Amino acid sequence: MFALMEVSRIQHPAGSPFLPAAIFLLGCGLAILGSVFVVVDAMYFRRTGRRFQGTSSAFRLLCPSISGGLSVGMGKVIYSVASSLDGYNTDTQGNFSWAVPDEAVVAALTADLASVSTYLYGRRMYETMAIWETDPAAATWSPESAHFADTWKRAKKVVFSSSLEQTWTERTRLERAFTAEAVARAKSEAPGDLTVEGPTLARSALLLGVVDVVELLLCPVIVGGGTAVFPNGLSLDLRLVRERRFDNGMVQITYDVVRP
Structure with a gap:
């Protein structure tokens, strides 16, 4: 026009x-x-x-x-994580094979990423997720895997690490410290929503008060211990905005963080 x-x-x-x-x-x-x-x-x-x-x-x-030339509202920071019923992302051995989704869940999660333009990672999560760009075999696992790989490669990635020397994927930048200012900068540069993934980085984000949405993929398993989904001492008021059930027993629940 x-x-x-x-x-x-x-x-x-x-x-x-x-x-x-x-x-x-x-x-x-x-x-x-x-x-x-x-x-x-x-x-x-x-x-x-x-x-x-x-x-x-x-x-x-x-x-x-x-x-591109207009000022518009910034996206939300979404904490998206798989969780056992007793609130752990991995068990005491660091295993999370019980959280591997089936095709229907992968398709739903990939569709959710339509609004996400930027992923916020710590070192370990980045090293895990980078295979979607660096390992061509990852996209051949299934049709949904190929779709997810394309989605992942198109998004921007911000990696927060004090020890990582460099990144090795496209559209990726390295930040040395995870601060509220760094998150605000990432939000101002993002054309869509942002996800913070992995309980270690998310713990910092939750305690800093920069998370806008909590999205749990509940898995039908109790592991008895491991890496907790939420840090000790955290207190949040949440409002349920969606619940979605899958045939494999997983349930996705999404909450908006209610700020005072």
Whole structure:
């Protein structure tokens, strides 16, 4: 639409009677776009249980060439983690094979990533997830694995580590310290939502108060100990926004963090 207006400006200079009509049509067009954002937001909420952030995701989806020059709402920081029923991400041996999802769960989780543009990782989680770009075999495990690999490679990655010398995947940058300021910077640069994955980095994010959404994939197992999903002493008020059950016994529950 703005490209069309620029052509009209050249062909009809200032003072031309065409300009008032063009401005009126532009206003009508923006009003229609606003209505579209409302519809898209409603559809997105019905599918995911989450709202677009200030219609920013919808705006970027529908008008990517325009949105780059406008200020829009920032995305949410989502803590997404698999958990045993007794609240552990790994058992006492560091094993998490019980959390491996089936095809239906992978498809659902990949669809959820449609709103995510940036992954926040610690060193260990980054080293684990980097295979989706560095190991071509990972994408051949299944059709859903191939889809997830493409999704992962398109996203930006921010790795927080004081010991990692360098990163080895595209669209990745290294940060030496995980601070509220670093997260705020990542949010300001992200065109969509952000996920913080792995209980170690998430522990810091939760205690810093920068997590907006808690998303648990509950697995039908009790492991008796290991790496806890939540740090000791954490207190949060949460509001349930979605519950989704899978045939393999896993249940995904999503909560918004309610801030005072």
